[in-house]
Amino acid sequence: MMELAFEAINSHSTLLAAAVVSAVVFVLYRFLVSPYRLLSSHGIKGPRPLPVVGNYLSIKRIGHNEFLEEQIEKFGPVFGYYVGAAARVTITDVELLKEIMVKEFDNFRDRGMLGPPNLTPKALGLSPGLVVATGETWKTGRHALTPSFSGMKMKLMVPLLKKSSDILLEKIGEFAESGESAEMFR
Known part of the structure; x- marks a missing residue:
């Protein structure tokens, strides 16, 4: 009689252990593999x-x-x-x-920002602009800026961009000829 009781306890323990192991495997799969x-x-x-x-x-x-x-x-x-x-x-x-x-x-939208999680716009001293904005902030900002970047307006910017890049190249050329170093991130 006593043997039957021990056998019943052992089978319950085995079932309980199997259930616990199965639950652990499921949780590990769910959080470590499934994503x-x-x-x-x-x-x-x-x-x-x-x-x-x-x-x-x-x-x-x-x-x-x-x-x-x-x-x-x-x-x-x-x-x-x-x-x-x-x-x-x-x-x-x-x-x-x-x-x-x-x-x-x-x-x-909500593309997120690449890089370490602590490398946020705020940590870099930047305002949270459109590039890293999400949700409604992104959508509102995009709709406000879109008209500024129409094909015609972009064509109108080309002369200004060309003039600015010519000045930049000229300044870099002057530094290259003189052998002088230049602070690029002022």
Whole structure:
């Protein structure tokens, strides 16, 4: 009789242990693996990410530009990768970029800022401008600025930009000829 009681306790303990192990495996999968299926679930190819860090170690090891060049060679003009659990999509196809940046721009807000989380506009001494704005702030700012960048207005800016770049090149040339150093970030 006593053996039956111990057997029942052992089977309950085994079931309880199996349930706990299953719950732990599920939680680990949910938080460590599942977030990295976002890009592939949308058909976006890219390098295999590691749990928690994504592709950050590869980026850190060879540098961001080299990492991107490698991925372009492997996956073509559209690919995705992860910085931590944050998905990033890189597009190098000019026609697709035109489509996104002109016709579908309203659908691509809240893009976020690349770099370490502590590298915010405020930390850099910048105001939170349109480049890093999100949500309604971004949408309002974009609608306010869009008329300033029409094709005609951009053409009108060309002479001013040319004049400014000519002055800059002249000044750089003067410093190059004299061998003098110049403070570029004043």
